Amino acid sequence: MYEGVVQNLIDELGMLPGVGPKSAQRIAFHLLAAEPTDVKRLAHALLEVKEKVRFCRVCGNVAAEEECRICRDSRRDPHVICVVEEPKDVVAIEKTREFRGRYHVLGGAISPIDGVGPDDLRIRELMTRLADGRVTELILATDPNLEGEATATYLARLVKPMGLKVTRLASGLPVGGDLEYADEVTLGRAFEGRRLLDV
Amino acid sequence: MHVAHLSLTDFRSYDTVDLGLEPGVTAFVGPNGQGKTNLVEALGYVATQSSHRVATDAPLVRHGASRAIVRSVVVRDDRRALVELEINPGRANRARLNRSPMSRPRDVIGLLRTVLFAPEDLALVKGDPSERRRFLDDLLVARAPRFAGVRADYDRVLKQRGALLRTAAQARRGSRSGRRAENDAGFAAAGAGDVLSTLEVWDAHLARQGAELLAARLELVEALRPLVAAAYASLAPGSAPASLEYRGTLSTGGDGVSPEGVSPDDVPPAPGSTAGVSTAGGQATEEQPARGPVGESANGRDAGARSVMAEHGTAGRGTTARPAAAQGTAAHKAHPAADRDTQSAAGQSAHPAVGQDAHPAAGQSVVDRGAIEQALRAALLEVRSAELERGVTLVGPHRDDLFLGLGELPARGYASHGESWSFALALRLAAYELLRADGGDPVLILDDVFAELDTQRRRRLAEFVSSAEQVLITAAVPGDVPTELAGAWFDVAEGSVTRVR
Numbered sequence: 001m002y003e004g005v006v007q008n009l010i011d012e013l014g015m016l017p018g019v020g021p022k023s024a025q026r027i028a029f030h031l032l033a034a035e036p037t038d039v040k041r042l043a044h045a046l047l048e049v050k051e052k053v054r055f056c057r058v059c060g061n062v063a064a065e066e067e068c069r070i071c072r073d074s075r076r077d078p079h080v081i082c083v084v085e086e087p088k089d090v091v092a093i094e095k096t097r098e099f100r101g102r103y104h105v106l107g108g109a110i111s112p113i114d115g116v117g118p119d120d121l122r123i124r125e126l127m128t129r130l131a132d133g134r135v136t137e138l139i140l141a142t143d144p145n146l147e148g149e150a151t152a153t154y155l156a157r158l159v160k161p162m163g164l165k166v167t168r169l170a171s172g173l174p175v176g177g178d179l180e181y182a183d184e185v186t187l188g189r190a191f192e193g194r195r196l197l198d199v
Numbered sequence: 200m201h202v203a204h205l206s207l208t209d210f211r212s213y214d215t216v217d218l219g220l221e222p223g224v225t226a227f228v229g230p231n232g233q234g235k236t237n238l239v240e241a242l243g244y245v246a247t248q249s250s251h252r253v254a255t256d257a258p259l260v261r262h263g264a265s266r267a268i269v270r271s272v273v274v275r276d277d278r279r280a281l282v283e284l285e286i287n288p289g290r291a292n293r294a295r296l297n298r299s300p301m302s303r304p305r306d307v308i309g310l311l312r313t314v315l316f317a318p319e320d321l322a323l324v325k326g327d328p329s330e331r332r333r334f335l336d337d338l339l340v341a342r343a344p345r346f347a348g349v350r351a352d353y354d355r356v357l358k359q360r361g362a363l364l365r366t367a368a369q370a371r372r373g374s375r376s377g378r379r380a381e382n383d384a385g386f387a388a389a390g391a392g393d394v395l396s397t398l399e400v401w402d403a404h405l406a407r408q409g410a411e412l413l414a415a416r417l418e419l420v421e422a423l424r425p426l427v428a429a430a431y432a433s434l435a436p437g438s439a440p441a442s443l444e445y446r447g448t449l450s451t452g453g454d455g456v457s458p459e460g461v462s463p464d465d466v467p468p469a470p471g472s473t474a475g476v477s478t479a480g481g482q483a484t485e486e487q488p489a490r491g492p493v494g495e496s497a498n499g500r501d502a503g504a505r506s507v508m509a510e511h512g513t514a515g516r517g518t519t520a521r522p523a524a525a526q527g528t529a530a531h532k533a534h535p536a537a538d539r540d541t542q543s544a545a546g547q548s549a550h551p552a553v554g555q556d557a558h559p560a561a562g563q564s565v566v567d568r569g570a571i572e573q574a575l576r577a578a579l580l581e582v583r584s585a586e587l588e589r590g591v592t593l594v595g596p597h598r599d600d601l602f603l604g605l606g607e608l609p610a611r612g613y614a615s616h617g618e619s620w621s622f623a624l625a626l627r628l629a630a631y632e633l634l635r636a637d638g639g640d641p642v643l644i645l646d647d648v649f650a651e652l653d654t655q656r657r658r659r660l661a662e663f664v665s666s667a668e669q670v671l672i673t674a675a676v677p678g679d680v681p682t683e684l685a686g687a688w689f690d691v692a693e694g695s696v697t698r699v700r
Contacts, residue, residue, distance in 0.1 A: 110397060112362035117397060146355050146404065154400045183303070184345040 006032070058129070060105035060122045062087045070094075070103060077101040082139040083126065083155065085109050085148065089141065101139070104129065109147040110154060118154060126155075130162060137165040144171050200639050201669035202242060202311065203279065204272035209264035210286075211237035212694050219698075224665075224686030226672045227696070228679075235673035235691045239315065239644045241269045242671070245282055246313040246642075247337070248292070248305060257288040273311045275639055282307050309344050312641035314631040316648045320623040324610050328600035335416050335601060338630050342637055346415060353408040353596070360401040360592050367394040368590035402579045409595045410572035413447065416596060417566045420445045426629035434628075434659050435621040439606025448598040449571075449578050620651050628663060640668035648672075649679045657681050 002010065006028060014024035031039055055061065056068035063069070070076060070090070080101030084090055090103050106121040129135065140155060142148035156166050172190035173182055182190070206217040212234045227235045236252070240259075243251050250259060260267040267286040272279055283295040284304065294304035301307055322330045339346040424443045431441035578594045579586075586593050603610040603622060610622050634641045643664055649657050649672070661681040664670050673691075674680050688700035 110400070112359050112366060112397070112401075115362075115366070117363075117394070146352060146359065150359070150397075150400050150404055153403060154397060157396075157399070183348075185348045188345065 055105075059103045060087075060107060060125065061090050061103055075100075078134055079136045080139065081126075081129065081135050081137075082141050084141045085143055085151075093141065099139075101137075106142070106151065109142055109151040111147045121151070123155070123158070127158070130159060130164070133162075135164060137167060140166065140168045144169075200273060200275040200312065200642065202271055202642055203274045204270070205238070205242060206270045207238075207241055208268040208270075209261040210241055210267040210269055211259060211261060213237060213261065214694065216694075216696055218689070218696060220669070220671075221687060222669050224670045224672065224684045225689065226674060226680045226684070226686065227689045227691050228674050228677055229691030231675050233691045234694055234696075235675075236317075236646055238691070238696070239646050239671055239673060242271065242311070242642065242644065243313055243315050244286070245269055245271050245273075245284060246308070246311045247341070248284070248308055251315055251317055251319060255288065256286050256292070259286055260288055271311065275310075280310055282310055305344070305347065308347075309341070312341060312634055312639065313644055314627055314634065314641045315644040315646060316624060316627045317644075317646040318648070318651070320627060321619055323623045323626055324603060324614060324619040328598075331601040331603075332596070332599065334626065334630075335419055336412075338633070339412075339415050339419060341630075341634060342419075346412075349408060349411050349415070353405075353412050356401060356405045356408050357592055357595070357597055360398070360405055361590070363394060363398060363401060364586055364592065365590040367398075367587050370394070371587060398583075402576055405592070405595060406572045406575040406579065409575050410568050413449070413571050413575070413596045413599075414566045414568040416599070417445055420601065422633060423626075423629045426632045427625050430628040430632070430663070431621060431625035433663065434624055434656055435618065436659075438618060438621070439608075441610070441622055441625060442604040444602040444604065446600045446602045447596075448594045449574055617653060617656070621656060624648070624660065631667075643667045643670045645670065645672045647674065647679075649674060649681060650676075658683065 009028045009031070010021070010024045013019055013027050014021055016024075019027070031042075052064060053062055054064075056063040056066075056071055058067055058071040061068040061070065063071075065072075077100050080099075081104050082093065082099055082101055083104045083106060084093065085106055085108055087105055090105060093099050093103075104122070104126050106123065106126075108116050108121055110116060110118060110121070130138070138155075138159060140152040142151045152168055156168075159166060170193050171186070172193055173179065173186065179187070201222045202220050204217075204219055206215070207213045208215050216238075218238075227238060229235055240250055240252060244259070250256075253259070265287075269284045269286065271282050273282060274280075281295075281297050283298075284307070285293040287293070292304045294301045294307045296307050296310070323334055336346070336350055340350065420443055427443055428441050431438070575594065582593045592598075603626075605614055605618060605622070608614075610619065614622060631641060631643060645660075645664070649660070652660065658681065661683040665683060670684065670686075672680055672684065687698065690697045690699050
C-alpha cells in the first residue's frame with residue numbers, strides 16, 4: 001500500500017476497463033513523474049468529456065449537443081434505422097459509407113449474467129421512434145455473438161406486430177480471406193446464408 | 200498415425216525430456232510417482248488441448264516455471280507435422296505448426312488423435328452422469344471439431360438462461376414474501392413480466408443449440424452401440440451383454456421433482472402419455488423385454504409399458520412403418536399434450552423424436568434435429584413454472600445420461616469391479632474403432648490399465664490393441680506389460696526417461 005493520495009489514484013485507475021492493478025500502478029507513477037502541465041491537460045480533458053459530451057436524445061449516440069450529428073443531418077434517410085449495441089459500432093458502420101439511414105444505440109445487449117435485461121437498454125426509446133410509422137426497415141446490427149443474437153431475436157419479436165421490414169446483418173466470410181482459414185462456425189453460417197448468384 | 204517425437208519443457212515433473220518414438224508398442228515402466236502418466240498426459244494435451252486429469256492448466260506447468268512447452272512430431276500417411284504448444288496458465292496458449300504460429304491454438308486440435316485409457320475411466324461406469332456426457336461430447340469434438348463450438352455455445356446459453364431464471368426466482372420470492380406463486384399473471388403483475396418475454400428468446404437459443412448437441416449425441420450413441428457390445432463381449436466373454444441407451448430429460452418431463460439420473464420408474468406410464476412415446480419406449484420393451492432401468496422397479500415399469508403396448512399396440516406398430524421423420528413429428532406433436540397429463544409420471548426415457556432401438560423394419564434411426572428443437576421448446580414450456588420456482592434449467596442435454604446396461608441390470612451399482620473396468624474399456628475401444636473408421640488410426644494410450652485386469656482380460660485387451668498403428672503403455676512393474684505386447688521399452692525414474700530396448 002502507498003500513501004493515501006497515491007493509493008487513491010491507483011485504485012481509481014484500476015477501475016478502468018482493461019487496467020489491472022499492475023498497470024494502474026505503472027500509470028500512477030508515470031503521472032507522478034510527468035510535467036504538471038501534461039497532467040492538468042489530461043485532467044481537463046477528463047472533466048470536459050463529462051461536461052460537454054452527452055448522449056443524443058434521439059438515437060443514444062454520443063453527441064456534443066442535444067442531438068448527434070447524424071440525427072441532425074437532414075440528408076440521412078429517416079425510413080431506415082440501424083440498431084447497434086454501442087456508439088463505437090456507429091463509428092464502425094459509418095466508416096463503410098454504405099449506410100445512409102439513421103442509427104439507434106441500445107447501450108449494450110441482453111445478458112442476464114451481467115444483470116442486463118430489456119429495460120436496461122434503450123428499447124423503449126426505439127419503440128417510440130417506430131411508433132409514427134415512418135420507419136420502413138429496421139436493420140439489426142448487434143454483435144454476432146450469443147448475447148447480440150438474443151437481443152436481435154428479442155427485438156424482432158417485439159416489432160413483429162408493427163409489420164415493418166426487419167433485417168439482420170449477414171454473417172459469413174471476411175472479404176479478401178481464404179476459405180480454408182475460416183473457422184467452422186463462420187463457414188457454417190456462410191453456408192446457411194448463401195445467396196443466389198445473379199448472372 | 201503415430202507420434203515420432205515428443206519433447207517437454209517444464210511440463211509437470213519434467214525439466215526437459217526428449218523422446219524418439221516409433222510405430223508399434225512402446226512401454227514406459229517405472230515406480231509410481233515418477234512421471235509416466237505425465238508423458239501420456241502431454242500427448243493427450245496435444246490432441247485435445249486439455250488434460251484428462253485436471254480441469255485447469257496450472258498444474259501442468261512445472262512448479263516454479265511460468266509456462267510449459269510440449270513439442271511433438273505427428274506422422275500421418277508419411278507426412279510429418281511438428282506441433283508445438285506453449286501452455287500459459289491464466290493466459291492464452293500459443294501454438295505453432297511446422298514452425299509457423301497459428302492465430303488460434305485450437306486450429307491444431309485434431310492433427311493428433313489419441314484414445315486414452317486411464318484409471319480415471321472407471322468413473323465412466325461408476326461416476327455421475329456428467330462423466331458419461333463428457334465422454335460423448337469429447338468424442339463428438341474429436342470426430343468433428345465444430346462441436347467444441349456447439350458445446351461452448353450451449354453452456355453459454357445455459358449460463359445466461361440460468362442467471363435469468365435465478366433473477367426471476369428471487370423476484371418472485373421477494374414479491375410473494377414466502378408464499379409460493381402459483382400463476383404467472385400474478386408474477387407479471389409483480390413487475391417482473393419482462394423476464395418471461397426474454398425467457399422466450401433464451402428458450403429459442405437453448406432449443407437450437409441443445410437440439411444440435413442432442414441430435415449429435417443420439418447419432419453417436421447409435422454408432423457406438425454395436426461397437427461397445429462387441430468390445431465388451433470380447434473382453435469379458437461369458438458375461439451378460441453390454442448395452443447403451445441414451446436417457447434424455449426431454450421425454451421424462453423434467454418435472455422438477457426427480458433429481459437428474461433418477462427416473463420415476465415406480466410410476467407406471469399414464470395412458471395419456473402413450474401416443475407419442477410408445478413408439479420408442481414400447482418397442483424397446485418389446486425387443487428387449489428384460490431391459491429395465493432399476494432392479495425391481497424395472498418389472499413394474501415393464502408391466503406398465505406392456506399394458507401400454509396392449510392398449511396402444513396397434514397404433515405403435517402402425518407408426519413404425521412410417522418414415523422416421525414423420526414418426527418424429529408425430530411423436531413431438533403428441534408430446535406436449537401427453538406430458539401435461541403425466542407431469543411426473545412419464546417413465547420412458549426414450550426420446551420422442553427419435554426411433555430409439557428402432558424396430559428392424561423401420562431401418563436405422565434417423566435423428567431429426569428440427570423435431571428435437573421443437574420438442575425441446577415444448578418441453579421448456581412444460582416445465583416453465585417449475586424452472587421459475589427453482590431458478591435452474593430443467594430440460595436439455597445438460598441433464599441427460601448415457602445408461603449402461605449389463606444384461607438386465609444397470610452397470611452402475613450392479614457391475615463388479617472387473618465388469619466395470621471391462622465396460623469402461625469397451626467404451627474407449629468403441630471410441631477408438633469409431634475414430635479409426637473416420638480415417639487414420641488414433642494413437643492408443645493405455646495408462647496403468649493392465650494392472651487392473653485379470654489374465655484373461657489382459658490377453659483379450661492385448662489382442663485387441665496389437666493391431667493399432669501405435670500403442671503407448673505405462674506400467675508400474677514390468678510384469679504388468681503383457682508379453683504379447685513386446686516392443687520398445689523405456690524406464691522412467693526420478694524425472695528421467697531412458698530407453699532400454
